Each structure stands twice: as C-alpha cells, then as structure tokens.
Amino acid sequence: MNLNTPSASRTTMTDMVLPSETNPLHNLFGGELLARMDRAASIAARRHSRRIVVTASVNHVAFNRAVPVGSVVTVEAAVSRAFKTSMEVYIDVWMEDRFSGEKSKANEAIYTFVAVDDTGKPTEVPELSPETDLEKERFAGALRRKQLSLVLAGKMKPNEATELKALFMGS
Numbered sequence: 001m002n003l004n005t006p007s008a009s010r011t012t013m014t015d016m017v018l019p020s021e022t023n024p025l026h027n028l029f030g031g032e033l034l035a036r037m038d039r040a041a042s043i044a045a046r047r048h049s050r051r052i053v054v055t056a057s058v059n060h061v062a063f064n065r066a067v068p069v070g071s072v073v074t075v076e077a078a079v080s081r082a083f084k085t086s087m088e089v090y091i092d093v094w095m096e097d098r099f100s101g102e103k104s105k106a107n108e109a110i111y112t113f114v115a116v117d118d119t120g121k122p123t124e125v126p127e128l129s130p131e132t133d134l135e136k137e138r139f140a141g142a143l144r145r146k147q148l149s150l151v152l153a154g155k156m157k158p159n160e161a162t163e164l165k166a167l168f169m170g171s
C-alpha cells in the first residue's frame with residue numbers, strides 16, 4: 001500500500017447533534033462544527049505526517065446548510081496536499097436525514113496544519129500522491145489557496161503569489 005495517498009490519511013467521525021450544541025433555531029452551532037472539523041482534520045494531518053500537528057489557518061468554511069438537532073453528522077477529512085512543513089486538509093461534512101436516513105452534503109472546509117517537533121518548530125512532512133480525479137483537482141488548487149492564505153495573513157507579498165496571479169491574469 002502507498003502510505004502517502006489522501007485516502008491513507010482519511011479520517012471519518014460520525015456523531016449526532018445534541019440539544020446543548022444548538023442555537024435558538026435548534027440547529028448546530030457553527031463553533032461546534034468548526035471544532036469537530038478541526039479534530040478530524042488534525043487526525044488526518046497526523047496520519048499523513050506521523051508528527052505533532054497544529055492548526056495554522058482555517059482557509060475556507062462554507063456553512064451551506066443548517067444541521068438540525070438530532071441529525072447524524074459525518075465529518076470526513078483527508079490531506080489534499082503536503083508542502084514542506086504544512087499540509088492542506090479538505091473536510092466534507094455529510095448530514096443524515098432523521099427520517100429517510102438519506103445522506104447529503106451539508107458543509108465543507110479547508111484547514112492548514114503544520115507539523116512540528118517537540119519544541120514547536122516546523123518540521124518536514126512526506127509528499128502526497130493524489131489518486132482520484134477529485135484528489136488531483138484538490139491537489140492542483142492547493143498551492144494558490146496556500147498563497148492566498150499567506151497573502152491575507154501578511155506573510156507573503158501579493159506580487160510573490162505566482163499561482164494567484166496566474167489565476168487572475170489567465171497566464
């Protein structure tokens with residue numbers, strides 16, 4: 001088995017939505033979902049790197065659909081690309097209808113984790129080889145998402161973000 005594939009890192013967590021985790025409309029709190037996604041994604045990043053990992057940034061979260069109390073929620077996280085010390089993790093959230101049992105996509109998010117040593121210093125991670133078309137598509141887009149995240153965090157100058165520039169300039 002090739003250990004450096006997204007599926008080797010895939011982490012699936014299923015849990016239900018309790019009343020204490022909901023807002024006044026009886027839907028899941030955004031913060032609770034963020035925490036569930038962070039837990040699943042950190043396990044995926046750890047499975048890939050076999051290191052201690054820390055959340056460096058939450059690059060994208062789309063709360064597309066409300067998740068009602070009593071729903072069964074599945075959070076599925078997998079590393080979509082590994083860079084030098086950081087990893088992008090893609091998270092898909094599925095909701096199971098209480099009555100029909102039908103599963104549908106509720107939300108998605110993209111987190112960045114950094115592998116660190118015992119002193120908290122960033123340390124290198126293995127490369128990742130995407131296999132499926134979806135994994136290849138996510139892998140290909142990860143560099144421009146990393147550059148956008150770094151530009152927004154003030155850690156990269158916009159004119160150094162080559163992938164982003166190519167996206168906007170069409171080159």
Ligand SMILES: CC(C)(COP(=O)(O)OP(=O)(O)OC[C@H]1O[C@@H](n2cnc3c(N)ncnc32)[C@H](O)[C@@H]1OP(=O)(O)O)[C@@H](O)C(=O)NCCC(=O)NCCS
Nearest residue numbers: 054055056057083084085086112114122146149150153155
């Ligand atoms: C994440 C952390 C280790 C990064 O440290 P740093 O000094 O910025 O380290 P570097 O500049 O060497 O960056 C390390 C990697 O993170 C990436 N990175 C840093 N900030 C990033 C951001 N905002 N978005 C995307 N990637 C980022 C860098 O590009 C680099 O990636 P690469 O080595 O794969 O190219 C450090 O900021 C940290 O420990 N933060 C606290 C983490 C934490 O406690 N998380 C839980 C929050 S509640």
